[in-house]
Amino acid sequence: MTQKPRVSDSALVWERPEPSSRPAPGPLSRERIVGAALELADAEGLASVSLRKVAAALDAGPMRLYGYLSTKEELLELMVDAVYGEMVSEGPIRGAWREALRSMAHRTRQAAAKHPWLIDLMVGRPHLGPNALAHLEASLASLSDTPGFGEDIDAVMQAVGTVNAYVVGALRNEASEQRATLDSGMNKTQWQNATEPYIRRMIATGRFPTLARVFQDATHPAFEVVFDKGLDCVLDGIAARLKR
Amino acid sequence: MTQKPRVSDSALVWERPEPSSRPAPGPLSRERIVGAALELADAEGLASVSLRKVAAALDAGPMRLYGYLSTKEELLELMVDAVYGEMVSEGPIRGAWREALRSMAHRTRQAAAKHPWLIDLMVGRPHLGPNALAHLEASLASLSDTPGFGEDIDAVMQAVGTVNAYVVGALRNEASEQRATLDSGMNKTQWQNATEPYIRRMIATGRFPTLARVFQDATHPAFEVVFDKGLDCVLDGIAARLKR
DNA sequence: TATCTATCGATACGGTGTATAAAAGGGTGG
DNA sequence: CCACCCTTTTATACACCGTATCGATAGATA
Numbered sequence: 001m002t003q004k005p006r007v008s009d010s011a012l013v014w015e016r017p018e019p020s021s022r023p024a025p026g027p028l029s030r031e032r033i034v035g036a037a038l039e040l041a042d043a044e045g046l047a048s049v050s051l052r053k054v055a056a057a058l059d060a061g062p063m064r065l066y067g068y069l070s071t072k073e074e075l076l077e078l079m080v081d082a083v084y085g086e087m088v089s090e091g092p093i094r095g096a097w098r099e100a101l102r103s104m105a106h107r108t109r110q111a112a113a114k115h116p117w118l119i120d121l122m123v124g125r126p127h128l129g130p131n132a133l134a135h136l137e138a139s140l141a142s143l144s145d146t147p148g149f150g151e152d153i154d155a156v157m158q159a160v161g162t163v164n165a166y167v168v169g170a171l172r173n174e175a176s177e178q179r180a181t182l183d184s185g186m187n188k189t190q191w192q193n194a195t196e197p198y199i200r201r202m203i204a205t206g207r208f209p210t211l212a213r214v215f216q217d218a219t220h221p222a223f224e225v226v227f228d229k230g231l232d233c234v235l236d237g238i239a240a241r242l243k244r
Numbered sequence: 245m246t247q248k249p250r251v252s253d254s255a256l257v258w259e260r261p262e263p264s265s266r267p268a269p270g271p272l273s274r275e276r277i278v279g280a281a282l283e284l285a286d287a288e289g290l291a292s293v294s295l296r297k298v299a300a301a302l303d304a305g306p307m308r309l310y311g312y313l314s315t316k317e318e319l320l321e322l323m324v325d326a327v328y329g330e331m332v333s334e335g336p337i338r339g340a341w342r343e344a345l346r347s348m349a350h351r352t353r354q355a356a357a358k359h360p361w362l363i364d365l366m367v368g369r370p371h372l373g374p375n376a377l378a379h380l381e382a383s384l385a386s387l388s389d390t391p392g393f394g395e396d397i398d399a400v401m402q403a404v405g406t407v408n409a410y411v412v413g414a415l416r417n418e419a420s421e422q423r424a425t426l427d428s429g430m431n432k433t434q435w436q437n438a439t440e441p442y443i444r445r446m447i448a449t450g451r452f453p454t455l456a457r458v459f460q461d462a463t464h465p466a467f468e469v470v471f472d473k474g475l476d477c478v479l480d481g482i483a484a485r486l487k488r
Numbered sequence: 489t490a491t492c493t494a495t496c497g498a499t500a501c502g503g504t505g506t507a508t509a510a511a512a513g514g515g516t517g518g
Numbered sequence: 519c520c521a522c523c524c525t526t527t528t529a530t531a532c533a534c535c536g537t538a539t540c541g542a543t544a545g546a547t548a
Contacts, residue, residue: 050504061528063506072505123367123416124423128439133452140454153462156454162474165413166406172367173409179368195372208377210384210400218397230406237481294535305497307537316536 028058030068034078038115041079046117051075073125080121081129083111088134093142097149098235100142101159104135105167105231112171119175122168136160148242159238166234174223272302274312278322282359285323290361295319317369324365325373327355332378337386341393342479344386345403348379349411349475356415363419366412380404392486403482410478418467 036057041049051072055062069075087107093100112118127136143149143156203212221229280301285293295316299306313319331351337344356362371380387393387400447456465473 051506052504063529064527066506067526120368124364124420126420128442130446133446133455137452137455140458144454144457153454153457157458157462158470158473158477161417161470162410162414162477165417165474166410166478167413168416169409169411169413170406172412173405176368176370198372202374202377208381210388210397211377211381213388213397214384214401218401226402226405229402230409233402233406233481233485234410234478235481236484237477237479240480240484241477295537296535307497308495310537311495 028060028064028068030078032058033065033068033075034082037075037079038082041117042115046120049075049079049117076121077125077129080118080125080127081131083115083118084127084129084131084135086114087111088131088138093138095142097143097146097159098239100139100146101163101235101238102231104139105163108167109171109227112175116175116179119168119171123172139164155241162238163231163234166230170227170230174227178223272304272308272312274322276302277309277312277319278326281319281323282326285361286359290364293319293323293361320365321369321373324362324369324371325375327359327362328371328373328375328379330358331355332375332382337382339386341387341390341403342483344383344390345407345479345482346475348383349407352411353415353471356419360419360423363412363415367416383408399485406482407475407478410474414471414474418471422467 033054037049037054040053040057051065052062054075055065065075069078090107093103095103127133139160140156143159144153149156149159199215202208203215277298281293281298284297284301295309296306298319299309302308309319313322334351337347339347371377383404384400387403388397393400393403443459446452447459
């Protein structure tokens with residue numbers, strides 16, 4: 001049985017790279033499994049994270065993973081918690097409540113930028129892993145000992161929850177807008193060229209006058225600006241309820 | 245080839261119901277397809293919405309659907325837009341900007357309550373269907389002619405976007421918390437009994453002092469209360485930025 | 489009525505998560 | 519040192535998925 005040569009590789013050994021260091025077939029661990037899953041997700045998207053592929057990346061059969069996980073869902077939870085770990089390891093949160101909440105939000109946003117699949121996994125599943133709890137604890141702590149909140153633990157919880165809700169929703173917005181361009185094989189201008197005529201035609205029906213004004217007159221700021229403005233808005237709301 | 249009898253049915257014709265009026269094998273339409281998909285999703289969850297099952301519900305082969313859709317993704321988009329249609333058909337939005345935004349948020353929340361799968365489909369995909377645009381138009385319109393916003397279309401867009409982001413994030417929170425109990429075959433108390441000891445053990449490590457306080461001292465209000473408080477908070481933030 | 493064409497359906501392919509059971513491996517008792 | 523048992527790993531298999539391909543079929547047109 002002759003091996004089919006891979007045309008993508010050079011024919012000469014000398015300029016052919018070594019077979020990208022496969023992880024030694026040695027012992028497995030949850031950490032290594034999650035690591036492989038993260039790499040796969042970062043490189044090829046969440047859809048490519050299948051138990052078979054993750055296992056293959058570790059030179060193992062799919063069923064081997066079931067010694068460490070009992071469900072694919074658990075693998076996904078571990079992936080989310082691993083990212084929370086990255087966020088927590090950036091160090092403690094400094095500043096008064098407003099700065100604290102803002103930097104929590106920015107950390108999440110950075111994590112979602114680094115791992116575009118994160119936001120998809122954050123929705124639809126509660127975050128109970130140790131790192132997620134640590135992240136939450138950090139948020140709560142930096143609020144609970146700030147002038148204004150004092151002992152009102154309910155207000156702290158409410159504030160953190162509201163900001164988190166906004167952050168998740170806003171990141172989803174960004175993600176779905178960016179993904180629609182990139183995910184479907186099109187590049188950005190291709191997608192714009194595909195959807196803009198549609199929007200323009202819809203507007204031409206006259207049924208969406210305000211939308212038309214948005215389309216024509218509005219300055220469409222960068223994602224980050226929109227995110228920060230909305231965040232400031234939420235923070236203003238918290239501030240307003242604080243001094244009462 | 246003898247047909248295997250379905251044990252769930254009575255053996256006697258007399259008390260056996262007629263085969264629940266299958267939709268005549270007649271002509272298909274996008275509307276009928278989406279309707280079948282909605283029914284399936286409402287009854288058995290989003291995971292049961294497969295092209296095969298949807299087609300079967302219409303007495304058709306799976307491939308038949310590809311005359312009306314070119315992808316399962318398109319079916320999902322149509323489902324979302326159908327729900328937007330329900331929301332829009334509840335009539336125009338009344339009141340000044342604050343009431344308007346509040347009722348938009350509540351409409352979305354009601355829709356998500358009626359269709360638990362909705363929030364899963366709202367994330368990860370832009371809402372460009374005609375009904376989604378109508379819903380957005382309604383929001384924008386009711387803000388753009390309200391004292392305070394006046395001509396500032398950017399402010400209108402920002403306000404609507406922020407509220408929408410919060411709503412989606414908050415609904416995701418509710419959904420994932422509720423789903424964790426119901427979705428995994430457990431009922432509510434089962435799930436609580438499964439997770440509470442874990443949380444308690446994590447707290448016992450002493451690494452989460454603030455979380456511990458939340459667990460013990462906080463009053464855990466109903467979902468709706470939390471939602472409304474957060475919403476009011478966001479609205480306060482908008483109000484604060486308005487008078488400036 | 490005959491032919492063309494658009495639609496539909498059967499089949500098939502490659503993929504998925506995971507249940508089941510055989511195989512292999514390592515540690516322990518005889 | 520061998521035989522046994524138990525745990526870990528692997529092979530196989532199942533049911534299901536989205537959808538590409540292509541022959542059958544039926545409706546419309548010449």
